[in-house]
Amino acid sequence: MPEVFLNSDKYPVTPDGRYFVVRGRLWRCTNPNLDEAQREKLTHQLMMARRDVLAQKKRADARAEKWAHAEVNRLKIALGERGPVWWDDGEPDYTRHKPATTPYAEWYAALDIVSA
Numbered sequence: 001m002p003e004v005f006l007n008s009d010k011y012p013v014t015p016d017g018r019y020f021v022v023r024g025r026l027w028r029c030t031n032p033n034l035d036e037a038q039r040e041k042l043t044h045q046l047m048m049a050r051r052d053v054l055a056q057k058k059r060a061d062a063r064a065e066k067w068a069h070a071e072v073n074r075l076k077i078a079l080g081e082r083g084p085v086w087w088d089d090g091e092p093d094y095t096r097h098k099p100a101t102t103p104y105a106e107w108y109a110a111l112d113i114v115s116a
Contacts, residue, residue, distance in 0.1 A: 021108065043079070049071040052064075053069055
């Protein structure tokens with residue numbers, strides 16, 4: 001069985017560290033080139049923005065909710081989880097793809113898991 005790296009001890013991470021798998025889809029990992037302090041700061045801000053999305057949704061404030069969603073997007077781009085890829089070898093972005101339809105198919109099949 002191949003080595004499996006886990007994101008938050010729950011999700012398998014591709015051997016190259018670019019993606020983790022949730023419910024059968026690839027999701028881009030945070031840019032590992034960010035320094036720890038910057039990553040922690042951005043992650044904290046992202047969690048606050050996500051809470052704000054929920055709060056604005058409960059308040060039924062569509063304008064504030066739209067702003068909160070934009071802030072989540074901005075922070076995910078800053079973390080490298082959206083926007084331009086953080087690797088420089090020319091490989092495409094497979095975010096949201098099923099692993100079976102990507103170069104990770106063999107790795108994923110070897111995990112012998114029902115869903116992640």
